[in-house]
Amino acid sequence: MDLKSGVTISLDVMGGDHGPSVVLPGANIALQRHPGLRFVLYGQEDEVRPVLDTLPQLKAASSFHHCEMSIRMDEKPSQALRQGRYKSSMWRAIEAVKTGESDVAVSAGNTGALMAMAKFCLRTMANIERPAIAAIWPTIRGESVVLDVGATIGADAQQLIDFSMMGAAMARALHGIERPTVGLLNIGVEEVKGQDDVREAGRLLKETELPGLIYHGFVEGDDLGKGTVDVVVTEGYTGNIALKTAEGTAKQIAGYLRAAMTRTWMARAGYFLAKGAFDRLRDKMDPRKVNGGVFLGLNGIVIKSHGGTDAEGMAAAIDLAYAMAVNGLREKIEQDLRIFYLRVSEEAAAGMPESK
Template sequence: MIRISIDAMGGDAGPSVVIPGAAKALERHPDATFLIFGQKDVCEPLLAQHPKLREKSVFHHCDVAVGMDEKPSAALRRGRNVSSMWRAIDAVKQGEADVAVSAGNTGALMAMAKLCLRMLEGVDRPAIAGIWPTLRGESIVLDIGATIGADAQQLLDFSVMGGAMARALFEIERPTVGLLNVGVEEVKGQEEVKEAGRLIREANFSTIDYRGFVEGNDIGKGTVDVVVTEGFTGNIALKTAEGTARQIAELLRAAMSRTLLAKIGYLFAKGAFDALREKMDPRKVNGGVFLGLNGIVIKSHGGTDAVGYAAAIDVGYDMVRNALNEKIAHDLKTYHANHQPNQGPEEAA
């Protein structure tokens, strides 16, 4: 049984999306149970509309909801210990839940998760990993916004964590990993990226297959299972891809309705367009994973609907079922044990 903690007040629409989304996720995962944190007056009527979810849930009233535009520092001061967001995360810390899911303010969620759960031993900074639709299927891209700027060691840590997530999500024994760069040649790119490539090659991980540098167009191709970068670049890549997908959809819609012949052509090709729409639907790959914490936290897109929120819960379910944090902790422990600085006789004693 997997226990899922829900911040019902997070997101643009709050409980009106979160609770139906949880109900959809329960249909796919009948072995799941839910801890739902939110304001009773808005959550209870919605739970009454989903009796199966009501039966598999324990509801906890919280007076405070973190605003979507609230500064992380203000959210911490106002919402620590009492907000639906904090209590959803704290349920993981207390061992009452296996994973927390929120569509709330990203900065506040990260700040609360770091303060409440703390970092895994050996991890300097957290990363947000997203699932990216590709020509080959799906890849993982990290970091997409948690850490702005990263040194070589942090990029190595991201590679290990991303590889562990790929093993947990895709059930790949040795996922391929690439560092995002301005070219595939070893002499190109920032010094931190080149140094990270050297460190990863020398580490010779048994759990990941490092393929060197990849470029921006390799993300959509699915050249590797895991694309590693720092949060500034990753977030821009994510927003660019989302914007491009919407642009293509609008252009196709306009082109298909421009003339009678185009409308007839659309009717003949409707199946193909439906398949394309399904592939490009961002709701189906919703759910960023906060990596590097002593607990699993999933960030849903704030503007998603119930279908998208259910997908974020699916990601959290899979991360728990396939022991994400155990894989990360094992891989990092193995790396650091094999790369301790040489000790002199006195230090070793």
Template sequence: MSSSSGVTIAIDAMGGDHGPSVVLPGAAISLERRPGIRFAIFGEEQAVLPVLDGLPKLKAASVFHHCDVSIRMDERPSQALRQGRYRSSMWRAVEAVKTGEAHVAVSAGNTGALMAMAKFCLRTMAKVERPAIAAIWPTLRGESIVLDVGATIGADAQQLVDFSLMGAAMARALFGAEQPTVGLLNVGVEEVKGQEEVREAARFLKETAISGLSYKGFVEGDDLGKGTVDVVVTEGFTGNVALKTAEGTAKQIAGYLRAAMSQTWMARLGYILAKSAFDRLRDKMDPRKVNGGVFLGLNGVVIKSHGGTDAEGLAAAIDLACAMAENGLLGKVEEALRLFHERLTAETVVEVAPETI
């Protein structure tokens, strides 16, 4: 059990399909696992306080802030930013990271609105053109990181390189890997395959010795589940499709198993005899265990929880937020980007110097 001493999590209590009725019990579960954490909770008092009053341990570990605006799950990002800036529970949770009241913000709300507010409030790090959303991906080897899974639709070679740096920094923070392996998602492993932006990023990563990561080349879709590399890099459209496909496949397999186990009495008997094995399989395939997308490239850490998750899934997102704060994700990303761009600048100076003599 981790104490998470000194970590404060800002919670958008109104986010998600179920709002405080799921968000706050999820926070309570995480508090049981990490008794040292504290919460800054933002939401509408008439919706939040009745639930919070029923969770006395969580209430004692929290500071509540009333907000008179909530962002709808179907609201356009531009509209949410225009109407919810400064007043909504989502904005106030992100702003708490900017002001230093909290180390990380967690929301299960509208993804587009959350990204728009996070970018506007926290701003992107120097040299980062676009942020990315990184997801934890269960694999045969354990877990990998996949990014981007929805923040940036389309990405040029430089952005893919930046994603590689940020994903590797997250792997060092989450997995403790000194030289995490990185692969670019592509339609084949041959160097001639794929879009030009992907091939250009591959050439750069292959020819440039970058500290803090080990580039392993192209990976294909089936490598995601194998865990071939620690970090898989792609642009947001492809990454989001892959994520939704994996979630749907997990549900499909679970449905097949339930149907197969209930067809005959022999099947039901077999299920009873192998229940422990099926329980382990169900636990491994449970998307709630790896719930939480990390916004990378911003001057602050924001975690996006799946909007339809339950309390256990929300707790997993908060656990991830704690891990990112405890292991210094923000500092690791900043350092990786700084060293990389300082090196690029130095190499550029060396290259142009002879021509200017």
């Protein structure tokens, strides 16, 4: 699709805890920010039309397709794939990327089902065994990319290297960094620490000049918030725990602040005097601002929004989708992988003994 004529995003309107009542207002907010956006909407007509009719600008910028069914949030991925293939709003939104009708698909639906459908429909890129989910992580320095945060459990050394290249490509697309710094999440920065696969990946990253990134070394959990590197790489089990822990900690701190600021009349007066600073802090800690996980390693871009988000959070996920399309995320990943694996094949050929 020619991005010069604008970006088209396919939406699973039925996805998430609230469906059309959140997805469509979120799309409308994103449309105000990016007037050139076009949407392809997939959902059940009796639920979508009443909401869409109240949003004339969005309606004018969209085409709607009725779907027979939607995927439940608690549905097993295998069941969703078997029953929802070809006829669910989730599948149709992904399929629109495959056919070129849209540049990016966005869904707030069931994560497991979305990954299963995306992998089945779009397939993984050449030489990529497993896709990853990358999240934007607020830091003291700004924002980092963290992956994998839940697509797959476990990863060998080569998969961690693949994640490093994909994460670096996303950092380039999102932040315009020519060669992002990449760190492997570990239990210590010393080279002798950590699991075998992590240490082996660290050794290979250190010894190999990879396209589009600078390898920093091992990083620890506290480096996530510091923003020590532009990209933090780990496997999905650890990454998902880290993500959920950070989200819970942010809510905990916000709760502490609210309680402290309302405890006495002096505290309330202090809050009033420092309201501007507290508003900036609340904005910085707002998880809606960084809503959206990017599925990397597929032949197409899919964005997963948090299922329980509101319209502002959905708009943030669509903003992310827009940025990934405009800045050519898929093309950057493909280019880096092509260069790396070409180099690997050339080195392997050079090391083979000559045939007699």
